[in-house]
Each structure stands twice: as structure tokens, then as C-alpha cells.
Amino acid sequence: xxxxxxxxxxxxxxxxxxxxxxxxxxxxxxxxxxxxxxxxxxxxxxxxxxxxxxxxxxxxxxxxxxxxxxxxxxxxxxxxxxxxxxxxxxxxxxxxxxxxxxxxxxxxxxxxxxxxxxxxxxxxxxxxxxxxxxxxxxxxxxxxxxxxxxxxxxxxxxxxxxxxxxxxxxxxxxxxxxxxxxxxxxxxxxxxxxxxxxxxxxxxxxxxxxxxxxxxxxxxxxxxxxxxxxxxxxxxxxxxxxxxxxxxxxxxxxxxxxxxxxxxxxxxxxxxxxxxxxxxx
DNA sequence: AAGGATACCTGAATGC
DNA sequence: TGCATTCAGGTATCCT
Numbered sequence: 001x002x003x004x005x006x007x008x009x010x011x012x013x014x015x016x017x018x019x020x021x022x023x024x025x026x027x028x029x030x031x032x033x034x035x036x037x038x039x040x041x042x043x044x045x046x047x048x049x050x051x052x053x054x055x056x057x058x059x060x061x062x063x064x065x066x067x068x069x070x071x072x073x074x075x076x077x078x079x080x081x082x083x084x085x086x087x088x089x090x091x092x093x094x095x096x097x098x099x100x101x102x103x104x105x106x107x108x109x110x111x112x113x114x115x116x117x118x119x120x121x122x123x124x125x126x127x128x129x130x131x132x133x134x135x136x137x138x139x140x141x142x143x144x145x146x147x148x149x150x151x152x153x154x155x156x157x158x159x160x161x162x163x164x165x166x167x168x169x170x171x172x173x174x175x176x177x178x179x180x181x182x183x184x185x186x187x188x189x190x191x192x193x194x195x196x197x198x199x200x201x202x203x204x205x206x207x208x209x210x211x212x213x214x215x216x217x218x219x220x221x222x223x224x225x226x227x228x229x230x231x232x233x234x235x236x237x238x239x240x241x242x243x244x245x246x247x248x249x250x251x252x253x254x255x256x257x258x259x260x261x262x263x264x265x266x267x268x269x270x271x272x273x274x275x276x277x278x279x280x281x
Numbered sequence: 282a283a284g285g286a287t288a289c290c291t292g293a294a295t296g297c
Numbered sequence: 298t299g300c301a302t303t304c305a306g307g308t309a310t311c312c313t
Binding site: 001002003054069070071072073120122123124137138171173180181182229230270271272 | 304305306308
């Protein structure tokens with residue numbers, strides 16, 4: 001669901017459409033989503049949009065920022081003059097906004113709008129002073145991430161000292177950030193490693209292969225604009241297409257692309273885990 | 282202290 | 298038919 005590629009796709013969209021806009025007013029329809037004093041963002045101009053792991057940060061020029069986590073079903077949708085004409089799918093969506101899942105509405109200058117929708121209400125939006133980002137437990141405890149500060153050497157160190165099986169380790173945000181259920185399953189398939197293997201039992205060659213496989217599937221996810229399972233959409237309300245290219249995720253009963261074996265589904269660390277017993281050793 | 286289980290939610294799919 | 302149960306997964310929290 002929303003993992004590094006999905007959240008990064010949203011970030012790019014927000015960066016393209018929101019920077020330079022001033023927040024005129026905010027409508028909070030479901031108070032539990034928002035923490036902090038929402039009035040602090042009024043009059044603030046959006047200067048940058050950053051991502052750390054699966055978390056987003058919208059920086060304002062008035063000393064405050066919005067820290068946002070969309071969890072499983074959050075959506076950040078831009079509505080305004082900069083929507084490209086060719087995007088037609090979205091017209092239906094836009095005519096329905098705000099809808100019953102719209103919990104926060106940011107009214108921007110020039111009559112533009114940013115909607116926060118979340119049908120399962122797991123996400124959060126926190127308003128804090130600029131310098132306090134690392135005081136938030138979520139950001140403070142994030143592990144290193146791919147394409148930023150996770151090197152192969154560091155990856156190997158993290159895996160070797162872990163006492164859990166490899167798949168739950170990959171989705172532990174405190175160890176490595178950005179990877180979730182979809183990309184961890186697919187990377188283990190590409191690396192031909194059994195998700196149940198104890199992390200510390202992996203050889204250096206296997207760790208290198210897994211590192212490269214994670215980079216490959218995350219890049220693929222970025223290339224396809226994320227995986228639109230459930231309710232993930234980008235900042236323009238458009239869907240990604242990585243779900244059409246899943247290697248093992250959601251493919252139980254179907255054939256493995258590596259060896260033709262049958263993909264099985266088990267529970268591991270309380271999460272659906274998909275793999276091929278024939279080639280993932 | 283690390284790691285596992287459960288709660289938080291709702292809608293879709295499945296069960297009887 | 299229709300109501301109840303199960304499942305989905307990213308944290309946050311509690312427990313061992």
C-alpha cells in the first residue's frame with residue numbers, strides 16, 4: 001500500500017502543485033486526524049514538501065510545518081487551476097469532493113484546494129514548529145532508507161544483528177524506513193530468499209542480492225507511479241500501475257515468475273506473506 | 282530492550 | 298436474502 005514509491009509519488013505531485021501557495025483557511029471535519037494548533041498554518045506559504053520514510057512534511061514560511069502520515073488509506077488531493085487537461089479520470093472524483101471521507105480541507109489562495117481523505121481514519125496531520133520535526137517519535141525513530149542513507153554495508157550490519165526473520169525486519173520502520181508489505185514480498189521473491197529465514201542466517205551474497213532486489217522493486221514502483229491497491233491515488237487523484245506488475249504480492253495460487261512454482265500465502269508477523277517455496281530458499 | 286500481539290477503522294469479500 | 302465474520306496493513310501501544 002502506501003510505501004516509499006507511493007508516498008514519493010504523492011510528494012512529487014504536492015511539490016509541483018502546492019509550492020508558492022498560501023493556506024488561507026483550514027476546515028477540520030474529523031478532529032482526531034489533526035494534532036496541534038491548526039490556526040498556526042493560516043497565512044503560511046508552502047515552501048517545500050519533503051518525505052522521510054512513509055511520512056510527509058509540508059514546510060511553511062511562517063515557522064511551522066505540517067507533518068503528515070497517510071497510513072493505509074489516506075489521500076492528499078490537489079484541486080486547482082494547474083490540473084492538466086489530459087487527466088480525465090479525475091473529473092469524476094473532483095466533482096464528488098469533498099466526500100464522506102474528506103476529513104480536512106485546506107483552502108489555498110487563488111481558490112485552490114487540498115483535500116485530505118481517509119476512509120479508515122488511521123492517518124494523522126500534526127502542526128508543529130519547524131525545528132521540532134525530530135521531536136516527533138515517528139520521525140525521530142526512522143531507520144535509514146533506500147536512495148538516501150542506507151548503504152549496503154549498513155544494510156548488512158542491520159540484518160546480521162537482527163534476531164527476527166527477514167521479512168518482518170524489512171518492514172520494521174525503525175530498522176529500515178520506506179519498505180512495507182508489497183515491496184518486501186516482491187524483493188524477497190526477486191532475491192529468491194524465503195521470507196521465514198532468520199535474518200542473521202543470510203550470507204553476505206544473499207544480503208547483497210536482497211539489497212539490489214529492494215532497489216529494483218522500489219525503482220519499479222516509482223516508475224509505475226506506485227501500486228493502487230485499496231485507495232492509493234496520487235496528488236491529482238490518478239492511480240499508479242505497479243499492481244499490474246506484482247511479482248508475488250496478492251498472487252497466491254498463481255505461477256511464480258522465477259520457476260513456475262505456485263505462490264503461497266502465509267501469515268508472518270501478523271502480515272500476509274506471499275512466496276514460492278520452490279525457488280525461495 | 283527487542284520483538285510479538287493487538288488495537289485502531291471501514292469496506293469488500295466470504296460464510297452460513 | 299441478509300446478517301455475521303474475516304481480511305486488508307502502517308503505526309501506536311501494550312506485554313513479555
